[in-house]
Amino acid sequence: MSRQFVTEAVMMAIYGQLLVSSSPVEYIVPYTTVMELYELRDSDDPLMNRPDDDKHVKLKISELIAYFEEPLNAKKINRCLAVPWAKSSGILLGGQSKITIINSMDTAVYGEMFDPIETELLLSSQREKVPILTDQFELIQRIIEGGVPVQVYDIDDFDFALEEETSRNLH
Template sequence: MRRRFVIEAVMVATYGHLLVPSRPVDFVLPYSTIMELYEMQAGPEPIMDDLEENEHVKQKITELIGFFEDSFNRKKIERALQMPWRESSPLLLNDMVQFTVVHAIDNAHYGEYFDPIETELLLTALKLHVPLLSDQFEFQDRLIEAEVPVQVYDIEDFEFAVEEGIPATDLEISRDL
């Protein structure tokens, strides 16, 4: 069974270890995070502090954009974009990794705490009952502060999340305490 995680597309390009998991995974990507890849690819702002790492990540972003622009994958994505909250058919990268693109809609429910991309990430996680992967400590802190009922893993804990994770039933019990 594949473990599912909501994540930003740029994090998949930035953290190469995500593409070699120990078990099959499905990365759920709000469509807006794919569109961010184009901005990051063309933008003058560095993604990484180190020049070599920045060039490597930009190359990975270009490869990921190419994957999503493949005609077969593009058709699957376009079908998902026909209705809000529709999920694409799986986009298979390899035997262990697949992507599902979601046409997420920012409904401003959490707009005072989170930017539009963050809102789409957390709403997708809530709607699909899927844990969220993030490398942004401030975002994780705001999730806790706002008491958003979503499970979040730090990128550094990816292997734990894939191997074991925390069952949703355990989270529900701890919320009741």
């Protein structure tokens, strides 16, 4: 059984270790975060502090966009866009990792506490009953402070999150 997380598409570009996990992982990614990849790629604003890192991440973003635009992957993605909350079939990313795109909808249920993409992450997590994986410490804090009923892991705890689920399944 694969471990599932809700996350943003850009996390796949920034954190390559997500694609080479030691056990099967499925990343459920809101479609709006896939569209955000185009904005991040074309923006003059740096994503990373060091110029070399920024150039590398923007290259990885471009590669991920190109992969999503390949005919079979684009067909999988486009199929889920006709119906709210529909999911694509899995798009393989490496040996044990796959991405499933979800056509999530921001219903403004969390008001001003979370931006539209954060709201879609929260709603996708609740709907799919899987934890969020993020590198945004402020988002984690707001989730905890707001009492939002989702489980969330920091990217730095990714290996722990995988181990925790594995040990939970053994009991």
